[in-house]
Amino acid sequence: MTAAFKSLPIIDISLAKDPQTKTQLLADIKDALFRVGFLYLVNHGLEQETEKLMGLLPQAFAAPDSEKAKIDMVTNSHFVGYSKLGAEITARATDIREQFDFGSATTTTNEDTENQQWKRIQGPSLFLPDSIVPGFKDTVTTYIDDMGHLASYFLELVAESLNLPPTSFKEFEGEMNRLKLVKYPPVTADAPSKQGVGPHKDSSGMLTFVLQDSVGGLQVLNSEGEWIDATPIANSFVVNIAQGFEALTGGRCGATTHRVISPANGATRYSIPYFHSVRLNLTLQDINEQLKFIHGKIPEPSDAGKRRVDVPSEFLDPKYSCVSWWCCLRRLGLCPRPRGSSRYARVGSVGIESFLY
Numbered sequence: 001m002t003a004a005f006k007s008l009p010i011i012d013i014s015l016a017k018d019p020q021t022k023t024q025l026l027a028d029i030k031d032a033l034f035r036v037g038f039l040y041l042v043n044h045g046l047e048q049e050t051e052k053l054m055g056l057l058p059q060a061f062a063a064p065d066s067e068k069a070k071i072d073m074v075t076n077s078h079f080v081g082y083s084k085l086g087a088e089i090t091a092r093a094t095d096i097r098e099q100f101d102f103g104s105a106t107t108t109t110n111e112d113t114e115n116q117q118w119k120r121i122q123g124p125s126l127f128l129p130d131s132i133v134p135g136f137k138d139t140v141t142t143y144i145d146d147m148g149h150l151a152s153y154f155l156e157l158v159a160e161s162l163n164l165p166p167t168s169f170k171e172f173e174g175e176m177n178r179l180k181l182v183k184y185p186p187v188t189a190d191a192p193s194k195q196g197v198g199p200h201k202d203s204s205g206m207l208t209f210v211l212q213d214s215v216g217g218l219q220v221l222n223s224e225g226e227w228i229d230a231t232p233i234a235n236s237f238v239v240n241i242a243q244g245f246e247a248l249t250g251g252r253c254g255a256t257t258h259r260v261i262s263p264a265n266g267a268t269r270y271s272i273p274y275f276h277s278v279r280l281n282l283t284l285q286d287i288n289e290q291l292k293f294i295h296g297k298i299p300e301p302s303d304a305g306k307r308r309v310d311v312p313s314e315f316l317d318p319k320y321s322c323v324s325w326w327c328c329l330r331r332l333g334l335c336p337r338p339r340g341s342s343r344y345a346r347v348g349s350v351g352i353e354s355f356l357y
């Protein structure tokens with residue numbers, strides 16, 4: 001059995017440009033995907049963009065409550081906008097984090113057809129005005145687009161690393177990628193909970209790219225049940241597999257459980273997770289057809305230990321014949337939670353009812 005990982009591998013994506021170094025890079029990506037499910041991505045070319053957006057976070061979170069309330073997530077049904085401290089539950093406990101959620105601009109309108117009510121899960125984002133945070137909307141929007149290109153390119157390398165044609169995952173990419181701006185306040189005597197975000201696997205996307213500041217707190221579960229620090233590395237993204245990708249590979253490339261511990265010593269952690277999406281009209285049948293093609297190309301994972309601590313891939317459950325329904329139910333916390341790893345927002349009844357019925 002493969003030894004449990006004790007640190008996250010570093011992948012230098014710029015090595016893909018040179019055929020001399022690309023072969024080893026692909027082998028390293030494959031090892032990272034199968035053995036860990038997490039990696040640091042460096043030399044990605046978005047160093048300026050990341051610095052610019054990260055620089056806006058203190059100002060955005062310092063916005064007056066009245067401005068945050070205007071874009072509160074409970075006022076809409078497609079999970080964008082502001083969520084105040086305590087608005088989210090993971091693994092049955094409250095996460096101590098504050099966040100803004102956004103999605104890429106989609107062409108899907110919010111008008112449902114009779115059989116596609118789930119389309120309401122997609123829709124336009126809400127922004128703080130420039131008078132409060134100058135350049136907010138532009139910076140966020142540009143960042144989501146840039147991340148989309150980086151993620152698509154990385155997915156090509158991932159496909160190649162699995163001996164598949166580079167564009168193998170293209171047709172499964174979604175229309176609305178998602179972005180969070182997150183603030184984790186420090187643990188205090190009055191608020192002693194250390195749960196920044198509880199143990200979970202990322203749900204509906206293919207891959208997550210987390211930009212973190214230098215404070216730390218993100219931890220990844222290894223096959224021995226140890227929490228391994230994703231110690232911040234300047235100018236890197238922490239990339240991990242989400243359950244959408246796990247499903248596309250028939251569960252062979254598993255998502256890995258992780259959490260965030262609240263900062264100590266009065267520090268505040270800021271992070272910016274980007275979730276590269278799976279298309280919502282993906283059906284189990286589509287996945288099974290894809291599996292016929294990729295089966296045999298993707299080896300069975302050798303790390304049985306990692307499998308043991310994993311939760312099953314609900315995506316592959318015949319109950320959820322279409323990813324969108326799984327997504328809706330999952331976001332509402334209505335999916336079975338085999339080992340308590342689900343995460344959901346306490347969204348107001350308007351939001352819930354408007355897309356469930």
Ligand SMILES: O=C(O)CCC(=O)C(=O)O
Binds near residue numbers: 202210260271272
């Ligand atoms: O804030 C972080 O570092 C990671 C957050 C996370 O895991 C998530 O939002 O899914």
Ligand SMILES: [Fe+2]
Binds near residue numbers: 201202208
């Ligand atoms: Fe996560």
